[in-house]
Amino acid sequence: MALRLVQVNFKARDDSALGRFWADALGWGVSSEGPGVTNVEPVGVVLPDPVAVCVDVVTVPDPKTVRYRAHLDLATTSEAHQAELVARLVELGATPADVGQGDVPWRVLADPEGNLFCVLEPRSIYGDTGPIAAVVVNCADPRAMARFWGEAMDWTLHEVTDDLARLRSAKGVGPYLEFVRTPTVNSVYGRVHLDLRPYPGDDQASEVARLRTLGATDADVGQGDVPWVCLADPEGNEFCVLTPG
Numbered sequence: 001m002a003l004r005l006v007q008v009n010f011k012a013r014d015d016s017a018l019g020r021f022w023a024d025a026l027g028w029g030v031s032s033e034g035p036g037v038t039n040v041e042p043v044g045v046v047l048p049d050p051v052a053v054c055v056d057v058v059t060v061p062d063p064k065t066v067r068y069r070a071h072l073d074l075a076t077t078s079e080a081h082q083a084e085l086v087a088r089l090v091e092l093g094a095t096p097a098d099v100g101q102g103d104v105p106w107r108v109l110a111d112p113e114g115n116l117f118c119v120l121e122p123r124s125i126y127g128d129t130g131p132i133a134a135v136v137v138n139c140a141d142p143r144a145m146a147r148f149w150g151e152a153m154d155w156t157l158h159e160v161t162d163d164l165a166r167l168r169s170a171k172g173v174g175p176y177l178e179f180v181r182t183p184t185v186n187s188v189y190g191r192v193h194l195d196l197r198p199y200p201g202d203d204q205a206s207e208v209a210r211l212r213t214l215g216a217t218d219a220d221v222g223q224g225d226v227p228w229v230c231l232a233d234p235e236g237n238e239f240c241v242l243t244p245g
Contacts, residue, residue: 002154003196003241004169007054007133008072009010010115011191017059020115024092025074025111026055027197039099042130051174053132056195069237070192072117073106073178075126075133079204082107088121115192125176132175134166135194138182139235145179151214182238193237195228198244206231210240 019038023030029043040055062242076082086107089095093112101108104191105121118136126133139145146165155167155177159163165179177194198207208229212218215234229241 002202003152003198003211004154005194006137006197006242007195008070009057009193009195009240010055010113011060012057012113013059014113015057015059018094018111020056021092021094021112022055022057025089025094026197028055028131051130052137053175069138070194071115071136072132073126073134073136074117074119074131075129076120076122077127078122082119082121089119113191129175130175134176134178136180137194137237139179139237140181141235142179142181144234148214148216149177151180152211152216154234179228194239195242196239197242200244204241204243204245211241 010018010022011244015036015038019030019040024029026040026042026238027096031039031041033039036059037108038057040057042052042054045052047056074085076085086109093122097110097116099108099116107119108116109119110116120133122170123133129226142163142165143160146160146167149155149165149167151168154170156170156172157165157167158176159166163181167177168174188189198204208216208231211231216231219230219232221230227243230238231241232238
């Protein structure tokens with residue numbers, strides 16, 4: 001029994017507009033499973049595929065603007081590519097953001113709805129990840145997050161220190177999932193969370209029960225009667241367990 005990270009979920013005021021921004025930013029396509037939902041996925045990839053951690057944009061009545069715990073880091077292949085990507089993203093509607101980062105080689109931007117993300121300078125570790133280098137979650141204790149998420153998913157732990165835990169698909173493809181120690185971790189409900197999915201043939205209820213034994217707790221984010229289960233990890237980061245597929 002195990003779970004895999006399949007998508008990053010953005011709450012939005014306008015899923016279609018924000019979904020189009022991220023599709024253009026990543027060079028991906030869009031589809032929709034129903035009103036108020038825009039799926040952003042690599043073109044030509046047959047899902048599920050460990051290369052593709054997709055973006056799911058969902059319209060909600062009142063998305064809150066907070067200091068986000070989760071954000072995307074985008075990969076670049078050269079300094080010129082980084083500069084070109086930043087310029088293109090600004091043309092698409094992104095804006096520079098100051099989160100106190102100081103003089104750093106990466107660029108911090110906000111998408112048209114204010115979600116923060118980073119455009120990294122070239123780094124060899126992200127040379128084969130695709131456009132998303134990493135899904136980054138701020139936390140207080142990366143080692144504790146490594147223990148929980150390393151058992152929650154079938155991803156491989158690549159690195160763990162007091163400041164960083166880094167996991168990746170067991171197949172060694174696609175983006176990394178990183179937990180970065182942050183001095184002040186905001187505990188307010190955020191707009192970006194992770195969606196996990198059991199493998200075909202596995203049981204959603206059994207997976208949820210297993211996660212609870214690892215330290216997950218039930219989370220009520222106003223989801224109502226839905227087929228997925230909302231949980232929070234030991235530091236309060238909300239995530240969803242979808243139906244198998």
